[in-house]
Amino acid sequence: MKEQIIAQFQKAFGRAPEFVTRAPGRIEFIGNHTDYNGGTVLGASIDRGVWVALARRTDGKRRFFSAFAGEITEAAAGVPQAQTGKASWINYPLGVLAALPVFGLKAPEGFDYVAASDLPTGAGLSSSAAIELASALAFLEATGQRPDRETVVKIGKHAENHFVGVPCGILDQGVSGFGKKDHLVFIDCRGPKFATVPLPSDAHFWIFNTHHKHALVDGMYAARHRECMEAAKAIGVSLLVEASIQQLDAAKATLSSDAYKRAKHVIEEIARVEAANTALRAGDLAGVGKLLTASHRSSQNYFENSTPELDLLVDTLTGTPEVFGARLTGGGFGGAVMALTSARFGDAQAESVAAVYEKVYGTKPEILHCQTGDGAAVS
Template sequence: MRAQLLARFQATFGRAPTLIARAPGRIEFIGNHTDYNGGTVLGAAIDRSLWVGLAPRDDARRRFGADYSGHDLVELPAHPLAPQHGKASWVNYPLGILAAFPDFGLCAPAGFDLYVVSNLPSGAGLSSSAALELASALVFAAATNQQIAREQLVAIGRHAENHFVGVPCGILDQGVCAFGQKDHLVFIDCRGPQFSTVPLLPDTRFWIFNTHTKHALVDGLYAERNRECMQAAQRLGVSQLAALTPEAFASHPEKNALPPAVARRAQHVVEEIARVGAVHRALHAGDLHNTGALLTASHRSSQHLFENSTPELDFLVDTLTPTPGVYGARLTGGGFGGAVMALTHTQFSQAHAEQIARAYSKKFGGEVQILETRTADGANLVA
């Protein structure tokens, strides 16, 4: 990826980048829509990543290029910082970081050339957006001789997505992207937030089945679920749904007064937080079979209670779970399309994955992109 970045940067700007950062994609292992509800979540940084190169300019022009944008440059003045639309909308992620820097007491660089290369599939629920935010923040800080702690890096990325891009996400994506560690999962208690790692058990693999179906969080469905969760918390008299256990929610005197859809969203979140805790304990006990069952239960809750699954994702989970070597499967990411993650034993092979893909194509006509992924370290400045 570094060689590809250097070549594309040189071809686009006629010079080499002076700063390079990489940031991994991430798998949401379990904890669907729990983060912005103050809950817990488990994720993994993966060995597919996004790289950003930057070279300062003497003027105040900012030029952005990417290998996934059709090689069209976006050239903007330093001011005003305004959201872009259409094909240029991808630059809102680094622009959001620039807009966030002053709010965190940091200086944003004035003029620069920036280029992005990635082998993260866009829209697969692997959080290419968070990777772009964090890698951009690292090169922007380095360009102005500033240091950013990982906790601050996470906060800046989330701030950019919430306030500039307009997605009311929690801290999962940026947190896993920043704190990822090879052969580990990242555990986040979002109320702190507090970050820690959990060793991943040996002889396990992650397989991603990307449906290429719509996964556009800004389109409103994600925001709608967020509003429903906030409404449920307010009606139930808590600041966040994480304050409720499944037992407390089931017996709450206001539960039956909630609109049915809002009650389903709240039930999913409260029970999902409990599942995250159960998976955390199962992993420490070395119990992969229970871990897998909890992953699949998470998907069923997303399917029936949170209603952010799709027929394509449900079919993949239905087909994967009885396959030998599969511990469990669930949608990963915000939902409403995107990808399914399967936790498997090493005996699950490419041939098994292709068999799943053929069944999907026979059912839906489209093709599934298969990604076998490993865990990886979090975002870092490369040069």
């Protein structure tokens, strides 16, 4: 990918880039919608992601290009303004530019910028966090600034929350930033605090992308966020991580049915994350798999961010040999399912799962066999 993005930059702008950075996509391993509720989460950075190439300009112009947009978009100098339509993809790097001063850092004045990706969009692999972190590293390199990794992660989250408008937690940016090959990233979102957990060598990730894209900005994500906050307030805690099921049940009469169900999912999901962390450290992949599938059922029945397409994939996968467990990955409302399998699960088994899906829905899901990878870096 590095050679490809350098060639794209040369073709778009007629010169070579000064800096190339990359940030990985991530698999939300377990911990669905726990992050903004102050809970814990486990994720994996993968060996696919977003690359950014950048060269500085002296005239203050900010020019953006990506292969998926296919044209150069110029943004006005000064305070970034959100874009709409075909140019809306640049809101991610623009959001990073807007966030830098918030953290006491300088944004580059003018530059040429190219982004490229080998992540499928809408698959729940967090291409948005990847482009935010790769952009942040490129902008910081261009201005000679080297903040710590936690600050870079927070810059990406700030861009997503305050410029793009998605009230996400720290999961996506944290895993993309702190990822490590052959490990999962464990995040206690109250700090936030980041740690890595070794992944047993027999563990493999398979992603089944339904191509039914989620659109988090359309309000469903925000509605779930609002319902969780409503439940926390009724219980008398600042965030649901501080609540128990007993406290939730005691407050049930004061809650809407939806708020109760969302909170039940979150509180029990936080417990599942802790149990999965313990099982991973013991090398108990069968135990981890049961927790993953339980997580999906909770998303399906209580958080209601699954879809019939995702449910069919989970049902099929969990009945397939060498699959430890499966669940939706990412925000939900479409996207993809992740299966945790042994090394003996291969292309033939994956194709048989896809065939079941195709028989029902008429299209085949995209299949990705992902490996873990390192976190965001200057290439």
